[in-house]
Amino acid sequence: xxxxxxxxxxxxxxxxxxxxxxxxxxxxxxxxxxxxxxxxxxxxxxxxxxxxxxxxxxxxxxxxxxxxxxxxxxxxxxxxxxxxxxxxxxxxxxxxxxxxxxxxxxxxxxxxxxxxxxxxxxxxxxxxxxxxxxxxxxxxxxxxxxxxxxxxxxxxxxxxxxxxxxxxxxxxxxxxxxxxxxxxxxxxxxxxxxxxxxxxxxxxxxxxxxxxxxxxxxxxxxxxxxxxxxxxxxxxxxxxxxxxxxxxxxxxxxxxxxxxxxxxxxxxxxxxxxxxxxxxxxxxxxxxxxxxxxxxxxxxxxxxxxxxxxxxxxxxxxxxxxxxxxxxxxxxxxxxxxxxxxxxxxxxxxxxxxxxxxxxxxxxxxxxxxxxxxxxxxxxxxxxxxxxxxxxxxxxxxxxxxxxxxxxxxxxxxxxxxxxxxxxxxxxxxxxxxxxxxxxxxxxxxxxxxxxxxxxxxxxxxxxxxxxxx
Amino acid sequence: xxxxxxxxxxxxxxxxxxxxxxxxxxxxxxxxxxxxxxxxxxxxxxxxxxxxxxxxxxxxxxxxxxxxxxxxxxxxxxxxxxxxxxxxxxxxxxxxxxxxxxxxxxxxxxxxxxxxxxxxxxxxxxxxxxxxxxxxxxxxxxxxxxxxxxxxxxxxxxxxxxxxxxxxxxxxxxxxxxxxxxxxxxxxxxxxxxxxxxxxxxxxxxxxxxxxxxxxxxxxxxxxxxxx
Numbered sequence: 001x002x003x004x005x006x007x008x009x010x011x012x013x014x015x016x017x018x019x020x021x022x023x024x025x026x027x028x029x030x031x032x033x034x035x036x037x038x039x040x041x042x043x044x045x046x047x048x049x050x051x052x053x054x055x056x057x058x059x060x061x062x063x064x065x066x067x068x069x070x071x072x073x074x075x076x077x078x079x080x081x082x083x084x085x086x087x088x089x090x091x092x093x094x095x096x097x098x099x100x101x102x103x104x105x106x107x108x109x110x111x112x113x114x115x116x117x118x119x120x121x122x123x124x125x126x127x128x129x130x131x132x133x134x135x136x137x138x139x140x141x142x143x144x145x146x147x148x149x150x151x152x153x154x155x156x157x158x159x160x161x162x163x164x165x166x167x168x169x170x171x172x173x174x175x176x177x178x179x180x181x182x183x184x185x186x187x188x189x190x191x192x193x194x195x196x197x198x199x200x201x202x203x204x205x206x207x208x209x210x211x212x213x214x215x216x217x218x219x220x221x222x223x224x225x226x227x228x229x230x231x232x233x234x235x236x237x238x239x240x241x242x243x244x245x246x247x248x249x250x251x252x253x254x255x256x257x258x259x260x261x262x263x264x265x266x267x268x269x270x271x272x273x274x275x276x277x278x279x280x281x282x283x284x285x286x287x288x289x290x291x292x293x294x295x296x297x298x299x300x301x302x303x304x305x306x307x308x309x310x311x312x313x314x315x316x317x318x319x320x321x322x323x324x325x326x327x328x329x330x331x332x333x334x335x336x337x338x339x340x341x342x343x344x345x346x347x348x349x350x351x352x353x354x355x356x357x358x359x360x361x362x363x364x365x366x367x368x369x370x371x372x373x374x375x376x377x378x379x380x381x382x383x384x385x386x387x388x389x390x391x392x393x394x395x396x397x398x399x400x401x402x403x404x405x406x407x408x409x410x411x412x413x414x415x416x417x418x419x420x421x422x423x424x425x426x427x428x429x430x431x432x433x434x435x436x437x438x439x440x441x442x443x444x445x446x447x448x449x450x451x452x453x454x455x456x457x458x459x460x461x462x463x464x465x466x467x468x469x470x
Numbered sequence: 471x472x473x474x475x476x477x478x479x480x481x482x483x484x485x486x487x488x489x490x491x492x493x494x495x496x497x498x499x500x501x502x503x504x505x506x507x508x509x510x511x512x513x514x515x516x517x518x519x520x521x522x523x524x525x526x527x528x529x530x531x532x533x534x535x536x537x538x539x540x541x542x543x544x545x546x547x548x549x550x551x552x553x554x555x556x557x558x559x560x561x562x563x564x565x566x567x568x569x570x571x572x573x574x575x576x577x578x579x580x581x582x583x584x585x586x587x588x589x590x591x592x593x594x595x596x597x598x599x600x601x602x603x604x605x606x607x608x609x610x611x612x613x614x615x616x617x618x619x620x621x622x623x624x625x626x627x628x629x630x631x632x633x634x635x636x637x638x639x640x641x642x643x644x645x646x647x648x649x650x651x652x653x654x655x656x657x658x659x660x661x662x663x664x665x666x667x668x669x670x671x672x673x674x675x676x677x678x679x680x681x682x683x684x685x686x687x688x689x690x691x692x693x694x695x696x697x698x
Binding site: 023026027030042043044047048051053054055057058060061062063064067068071077082083084085089133134135136139152153154155157158159162180181183184185187188191192195196197209212213214220221222223225226228229230232240245247248250251252254255262264265266267268269270271272273274275276277278280281282283284286292294298299300301302303304306307376 | 480493494496585586614661670676681683686
């Protein structure tokens, strides 16, 4: 996977891309403002967030019990539940369902989990056509690109980029790509045919309700509803942590999710599926399969990063993060970008797979402040940095530096001597308490800003002097 | 279905749940969330509902009685040059409107989608040509401008999904303050049928340049006709 310096290189390239910077500033700014207004409108947003946090904590402590309850309900309604420990297990389940029914076309509504387990590739290998139906994901798939935000996947695309893609790949006429509504209508016509012809609909799951066996998907476009309605078979991919105990708990999460994600009070379609089509009903799939996927979550749950599983995937931490705002989603090279991903990705797949992500933060704490369930992301980033040093990961000079500091800091005499040396050595470079230029390897810092000059005499010396004067 | 896989995952989960650092997990389930104050006063439910839905580019029509409501639905059908429509069969308001449209020569398509085979594909294609879908609703939600539609026999999902224009007919007394109020009034609401959908405005996307466009997969227009 990615190597340590790669993040820096990608970040530098992204930060230098003016078009991307403009798009990121605009989109994250609008989403942030929307979120703030939508939460301010609630009479008791803080109490609601505390409540939601307690529900998530309680659910994860009793996760096995709630999953059992959920599975029993789904099966009582005539659905089938599959338990998948690894990504490969989950993929094998879906491929088997599809090949056993000789499926040729699968339509998908947005699912981060399906990207995590790389489902599309496996289905295509089995000779099955897979069509993403969320407009942004459809464009990503068509261009063989990757999503760069969990809510707005093509924040890095312009309308001109989309127009060129539609003309080249889909043979769109000039009037089909004249403006954004025309492109949207063009995609609607094209995807509507796929929805009506599909053999299987694959959806993600925003929440699973233990007490009723319901599966909840939230979309604005309506592709989530179509995916779970027109094909004769529905496969729902669900991360095991997506469970809520009751319908009342679901309502609390819904009140927070859209407000935190986009500033909407509710998304356009909150779609609750409870079992397959029943006797007497006129439409809907007659077969329902729910795949419960672990893929590293139980390992996460057992450790100090378990709190990241409280996440309800709103994306507010991406929009507020000063690092995400400047480097965008691709820089993280991870299915889940931004602060949430910087904990989740190393948590699920190990630090060696993403050694640089825990460093991609200033630890300013803005992510914790906007999180609807108040996840302490900075605490876990620091914990990951600690593990990183303990495992000997990261650049050699950092480990060397930390060792040198540890040696010095545990020897008071040497430490004081070193401070005095720095004070003396830096004196010629200092002007009114600031240094404008430092020699390599510190020149990187002063290329863009001044550095505060060390005190001519260290604090320890002043302190000793004061005590003597008394 | 795969018992050994289930047992293996369950065992791992129980060990993990007990071992992990889960802040605030020691407390019992906090129960139902008790709101400090109602977000919407009972006297202004319909005003708030209309305000919220209209701010999302939805349309709200008031009708003093069923006759007036039917006239509104006919006008919407006319405005769109509707020739065929899809409608719920078991809702008394919708039935009145459907009969009236049929007397005017419009064709009501059957809602039923065959379970399998070529009949399934052809029934979907048939329904897919309708320009108008008419449904009732279990509830209207004032604080979000939403309508809540439970599916069931005679109440298909597709009438509110495939046609580009969706008309909802609802009685005034079915408009409540919020989803929490609807669930409190009707605890089995979410699971009585195989599908419940909460619809908040017309289908939309902002995926391209964060610019809003409507009717991407679901209806481009939603009209709610409130009777009473």
